Amino acid sequence: MTEEIRAQSYVGFDSITQQIEHKLLKRGFQFNVILVGQTGLGKSTLINTIFASHLMDSKGRFTADEPVRQTTEIQAVSHVIVENGVKLRLNIVDTPGFADQVNNEGCWDPIIKYIKDQHSAYLRKELTAMRDRYIQDTRIHCCLYFISPTGHSLRPIDVIVMKKLSEVVNVVPVIAKADSLTLEERENFKARIREELIYHNIRLYPFDTDEDEEEEIQLNESIREVVPFAVVGSENNVIIDGKSVRGRKTRWGVVNVEDPNHCETHLQDLIETTAQIHYEAFRSKQLLALKEGVNARPAANTAQQ
C-alpha cells in the first residue's frame, strides 16, 4: 500500500480527469455491431427502433424481379449520432443472404471471416501506428443474433452459428418479432433456448471477469436472466392513451414497443453498457488472444510489417 501524500499547495493536476473526458467526448465512442439472422426477422427495423432514427434499410426482396441472394453478403453502414454533446460513432454491419437458401451449408463462413479480418486489421494498425494517433476501429463489439419466433426451440443452424460466433465476438441472442408469441409462449421459448445454450456451452455476453466489481456482477446477472431478449421493432408511431409512442397497430390491439411488457428494452441499456463499461476489458482480452495467435505465426506477420 503506497502512502497517499497531500501536496501543500494546489498543483492543478485535478483537471486531468476533465481533460480526458473532454478528449473522449470530442473523439466520441465507437460502437460496431453486426446483425445476423434470416431475412424478414426485423433486423433493420430493430436497429432503427433502438437508436430512434432511420439508420438502415431492409435488405429483403421486395420486388419479383429482384433475384434471390445466393450467398451471405457483408454490408456495413456508418453513422454518427449525437446526444447531449456525446458523440456515438455507430458502425452497423448487415448480413443479407444468411440462412436464406435451400442449402445453407457454410453460410456463416463469410461472417466469421469478416469478424476475424477486422481484428487482424486493427492489430496490425496498432502494432505499426504511432502510439498517440487515433486508430480507426472497425472491430465488432457486439453481435445480435436473431432467433425466429417459432416457439419451439433453436434450429440446428442457430446452434452451430451461435457457437462459432461466440468464439470470436460477443453474442447477444434476440427473439425477433416477439409480438407473434403470447406471454406464456414467450417464457417457455426463452427457457428452452436458455437450456439449449447452456447445454451447448455457448458463451454469451455478458460474462463475468475477475476484475468485475460486485455492482457489475449484479448487472450481468440481471441481464442474463432476461436473455434472450424478446424484441419488437417499429419505426411508426401510434397513439396510446393520448401519447404518441412507437408501436404496431393491428385489428385486435396496439403493440407498444416502449412498454416493457410488450417489448424488452433492456437491450438498449445493454448496448450502451457494452459500449462504455465493458469495452476495455473485451478489447484487452481479444488483443491478448490475437497476440498469442500472431506469435504462433511469426514469419507471416513480420513479412507484413
Next chain:
Amino acid sequence: MPITGRRRNKVKGVQFTIMVVGASGTGRTTFVNTLCESDVLSHKEIDSPETAHVEEGIKIKPANVELEEDGIRIALTVVDTPGFGDSIDNEFAFQEIMHYIERQYDDILAEQSRIKRNPRFKDNRVHALLYFIPPSGHALREMDIELMRRLSPCVNVIPVIGKADSVTPKELKAFKKRIMEDIDHYDIPIYNFPYDVEEDDEDTIQENMELRSLLPFAVVGSEEEVEIDGEPVRARIYPWGVVEVDNPHHSDFVRLRGAILGSHLGDLKTLTEDVLYETYRTEKLSRAVNADHRDSQLLPEDLASQSVRLKEEQLRREEEKHAFQLREIELRMQREINEKRQQLMAKEAALRNLETRMTAQDSQTSY
C-alpha cells in the same frame, strides 16, 4: 356444389387427403388441429436439449380423422411433414415429399393395371398441399419458390401464410401482393380457384374470384379457447389484445376451411384425379416404352427432381465413356505404329537381302 365421389358409401363419407408442408414454427400443426377441431397431430416433442438440435430430417406422417362439413361426412387424411426446412441442407427433404406424392400415384397405377382389383384399395393420392410461408413480411425465399415450383406439377399447391398475427393488416396486404407477384414472375402453377368466364355461372365466377383474391390465405390457429361475451371462442391472448381464429377480419381461416373442405373439395379431387394423375400416368407409361431415348426428353420438373446421386452417376458414366474413347484412340495408334514398324522391318529385311546378294555377286565377278 355437387361433390364427386358420392358413389362411395355414404356412411364412410368422402375421402379427402391434404398434405401440410412448412418449416417448424410456421403454425402447421396448430392449423391442422384447429381445422379438425381436435388434436389430430401432436406438437413437436420438446425433448431435452441433447436431442433437440439433432437434424432428424423430414418425417412424413399421415393421420386420419372423421369430419363433418355442411352435413357431408368427410374421411380426411392429413399428411404432416415435420422436419421440413429444419436442416442446414434441405435438398433431401424436397425429394422425400416429391417421392411420397409420386408413390401414391404409382400405387394406384399398379392397382388399376391389375386383372383382379382389390375392392378395398385405399386411394391415398394427395388432393391438396398447403404450403406454409413464414410471415417475414418481405417476399418469397428461395426455399418457398423452389418447393412450390417443383411440387405444383404433381399436386394442387395452395400457399398459406402461417402465424398471420405477426403482421399488421397493412403489412399483410403488401406481403400478399408481393408473394403473388413472385408466384407470377416464377411461373408457379399453384391452385388458384380456376373458373371459366364462358362456361361457369355468375355465382361460381364471383366466388372463385374472391377466393383467388385472398391468396395466399393468412391464417391464425389456436387450440385454446377464451370467453368473449359468454361464448367460448378460439383465440390467442396477447397483452395488447385478443386474436380470434374464426373472425374473418382477423384471419382467412374460415374462408380457407370452407373452400377446401366444402365448396372446392370436389374440384380439388377432380383436378388431382383427372389432370395431375393422368399427366403423371401418361408420362410414366411412355417412359417405360422408350427407356433410353426418354432421358434427353425429361421435363424440366423431372430434371429438377433428380437427386444429386443420379447426377453423380451421370457424370461417372460420362467420364467412363471418355476414358473408353481415349483408350480406343490409344489402341488404334498403337496398331498403326506396329503396322508401320512391321513395314519398316520388312523393308530393312528386303534391303539386307539385296545387299547380301549384291556382295555375293561382286565376289563372284571378282574371280
